Amino acid sequence: MRGTLGRPATLGHGRVGRACSALAASRPRRGALAVRASASAPQRSSLIPDTLQGLEEDAEYKEYLAALAASGQQAQTREERRKRQRSLDALGAPDFIATCKANGVAPLRRDPARILQLNIGLYCNQACSHCHVESSPLRKAEQASRATVDRVLSLLRAERAKPGGGGVATLDITGGAPELNENFRYLVEQASPLGVEIIDRCNLTVLLEPGQEDTVAFLAKHKVRVLASLPCYSEGNVDAQRGRGVFDRSIAALKALNAAGYGVPGSGLTLDLIYNPGGAFLAPSQAKLEPAYRSELGSVYGISFSSLLALNNMPIKRFADWLLRNGKMEEYMGLLVNAFNPSAGAALMCRDTVSIRWDGVLYDCDFNQQMDLAMTAGIQTQSVNSQSSGDEVPSGSSRPLTIWDIEDLDTLTSRPIRYDNHCYGCTAGSGSSCQGAVA
Numbered sequence: 001m002r003g004t005l006g007r008p009a010t011l012g013h014g015r016v017g018r019a020c021s022a023l024a025a026s027r028p029r030r031g032a033l034a035v036r037a038s039a040s041a042p043q044r045s046s047l048i049p050d051t052l053q054g055l056e057e058d059a060e061y062k063e064y065l066a067a068l069a070a071s072g073q074q075a076q077t078r079e080e081r082r083k084r085q086r087s088l089d090a091l092g093a094p095d096f097i098a099t100c101k102a103n104g105v106a107p108l109r110r111d112p113a114r115i116l117q118l119n120i121g122l123y124c125n126q127a128c129s130h131c132h133v134e135s136s137p138l139r140k141a142e143q144a145s146r147a148t149v150d151r152v153l154s155l156l157r158a159e160r161a162k163p164g165g166g167g168v169a170t171l172d173i174t175g176g177a178p179e180l181n182e183n184f185r186y187l188v189e190q191a192s193p194l195g196v197e198i199i200d201r202c203n204l205t206v207l208l209e210p211g212q213e214d215t216v217a218f219l220a221k222h223k224v225r226v227l228a229s230l231p232c233y234s235e236g237n238v239d240a241q242r243g244r245g246v247f248d249r250s251i252a253a254l255k256a257l258n259a260a261g262y263g264v265p266g267s268g269l270t271l272d273l274i275y276n277p278g279g280a281f282l283a284p285s286q287a288k289l290e291p292a293y294r295s296e297l298g299s300v301y302g303i304s305f306s307s308l309l310a311l312n313n314m315p316i317k318r319f320a321d322w323l324l325r326n327g328k329m330e331e332y333m334g335l336l337v338n339a340f341n342p343s344a345g346a347a348l349m350c351r352d353t354v355s356i357r358w359d360g361v362l363y364d365c366d367f368n369q370q371m372d373l374a375m376t377a378g379i380q381t382q383s384v385n386s387q388s389s390g391d392e393v394p395s396g397s398s399r400p401l402t403i404w405d406i407e408d409l410d411t412l413t414s415r416p417i418r419y420d421n422h423c424y425g426c427t428a429g430s431g432s433s434c435q436g437a438v439a
């Protein structure tokens with residue numbers, strides 16, 4: 001049963017053709033983009049100069065850089081966060097926890113951890129218009145240190161030493177571009193013997209950056225599962241969302257991954273692609289979109305992959321800015337609220353994921369990381385949203401919990417999860433998680 005809450009939806013679910021073909025013109029573009037012919041061989045010059053030029057041409061980023069120079073990075077980041085949160089709150093969306101309850105979704109508390117997700121740092125060679133972590137080549141400061149990585153490994157080892165190997169089966173490494181963190185390879189090498197699935201959330205173009213020539217071989221050696229962003233099989237759409245030249249390089253990187261066995265049946269090397277919408281609409285059916293990707297990438301470029309994961313865009317950070325600039329925030333939130341799917345609510349990834357920021361602060365998910373909704377030492381009895389549901393939730397005023405505060409991931413089990421308006425992005429339509437659709 002679908003929820004019937006909130007204002008009427010003004011946009012329907014994205015259809016496959018619409019999802020990945022004709023939306024480039026309505027998407028934010030970074031300057032005048034020259035559409036290039038598809039590359040057939042890896043390029044080795046850095047993408048970063050193009051990315052920085054794209055940022056320079058973006059009016060919002062000019063404002064951002066000016067504010068950085070005037071007030072310091074951290075202060076500006078907090079102010080941006082407050083501005084966006086006020087925008088979401090002002091829309092008056094129904095309280096998320098109340099909506100879950102009204103639709104029969106069980107109390108939202110943490111289950112035993114199954115996935116340990118580390119956001120290893122925000123530095124990236126790209127600066128995508130939809131990026132929910134606002135990564136770019138400018139984010140050099142926020143990087144996981146060796147101490148953070150060692151503590152994550154120690155928690156993982158403690159978990160694996162439990163009878164039966166514990167509950168954590170996956171180490172999910174995200175960023176930024178994780179491969180550009182100086183501790184990335186150390187983390188993979190140390191985690192590899194622990195027998196967990198290791199995921200690298202790869203933007204593809206990073207594999208062609210100078211100094212990354214052997215990254216594909218490194219990933220293959222450790223049987224790392226590659227989750228690669230490719231929001232469309234069309235060059236214009238990908239470059240519009242992810243920056244000029246990204247499609248060419250992504251295709252070259254996919255070919256290099258295929259050549260190493262990634263995405264090739266029987267190789268044991270998994271290459272999953274990630275789709276996200278190029279506008280204010282929901283991800284279409286994963287099952288319907290995957291054959292279109294397979295056919296286009298296979299017939300035009302000879303590329304194979306394991307599976308396609310379809311994710312909704314969350315109304316936070318750069319995508320929130322785009323919604324606000326284009327007057328679509330209310331429309332998009334209405335779409336998310338009205339498309340509430342109880343089945344997705346029952347399978348939210350925050351139930352069994354522990355999300356860790358580069359500096360060791362603990363969150364229920366990567367989106368909460370970006371909203372600064374940390375797990376906290378204290379518990380209080382009110383909603384984080386202005387419309388109190390009377391539920392017990394972590395206190396926003398308490399000190400954030402970090403990886404150094406806990407010895408055992410089991411101590412996080414049964415904690416109430418922190419929710420707010422952005423959570424509707426996870427329960428809309430087929431649902432959305434770091435592993436794709438959930439319902």
Ligand code: SF4
Pocket residue numbers: 124125126127128130131132133134135136175176177203229242
């Ligand atoms: S979406 Fe991914 S590739 Fe794009 S800027 Fe963000 S972290 Fe980098």
Ligand code: SF4
Pocket residue numbers: 348349350351364365366367368417418419420422423424426
């Ligand atoms: S955004 Fe909200 S619903 Fe989605 S995973 Fe995070 S806490 Fe859960």
